[in-house]
Amino acid sequence: MRNFRELNVWKDGRVLVKDVYTLTKLLPDSEQFGLIPQIQRSVISIPANIAEGCSKNSQKDFVRFLQISLGSAYELESHLILCEDLEFLTPEKAEPAIQNIQKLQRGIASLIKYIRSNH
Numbered sequence: 001m002r003n004f005r006e007l008n009v010w011k012d013g014r015v016l017v018k019d020v021y022t023l024t025k026l027l028p029d030s031e032q033f034g035l036i037p038q039i040q041r042s043v044i045s046i047p048a049n050i051a052e053g054c055s056k057n058s059q060k061d062f063v064r065f066l067q068i069s070l071g072s073a074y075e076l077e078s079h080l081i082l083c084e085d086l087e088f089l090t091p092e093k094a095e096p097a098i099q100n101i102q103k104l105q106r107g108i109a110s111l112i113k114y115i116r117s118n119h
Contacts, residue, residue, distance in 0.1 A: 002054040002062070004047075009107045013047030013069070016104060019097055020076065027088050035088070039079045045072035046104065059119040063112055070108045077101045 004010045020043040024036045046069050053065025080098050083089040 001057070004051040004054040007050060007054070007111070009066075009069075009104060009111055010047050010050045012100070012104050012107060013043075013050060016097070016100055017043050017047065019100065020080075023080070023089065023093060023097055026093060027083065031088065035079060035083060039076065039083075042072045042076040042079060045069065046076070050108075059115055063115055066108055066112050066115075070105060070112070073101055073105045073108065077105070 020039060024039055027036055027039075049065045049069035049072065053062045053069070056062050056065065077098055080089065080094050080101070084091055084094050
């Protein structure tokens with residue numbers, strides 16, 4: 001088993017959760033049952049799936065959970081872009097988070113590639 005607390009992608013995901021939850025406070029109350037819970041679920045899913053994958057015995061299962069985490073990161077990016085389109089968030093507010101999401105996407109993808117090439 002792996003210690004998820006040692007993985008930079010998990011640490012970055014944890015920071016992203018806090019940042020994104022702060023952003024969702026800026027969204028209109030009309031999105032209380034729409035985009036807000038969707039955004040929060042997708043961001044929480046990133047470090048949660050990394051941690052869950054660490055409990056798996058096989059590298060194949062670990063990679064599968066990393067892929068789920070990566071999918072959640074792409075979903076989250078899409079949600080924030082939509083928030084800009086709907087003018088719920090200004091580009092100045094959304095873009096730093098989107099850049100951090102993209103950095104995390106690259107990190108997760110690199111970890112997947114590394115695991116696949118070494119096992």
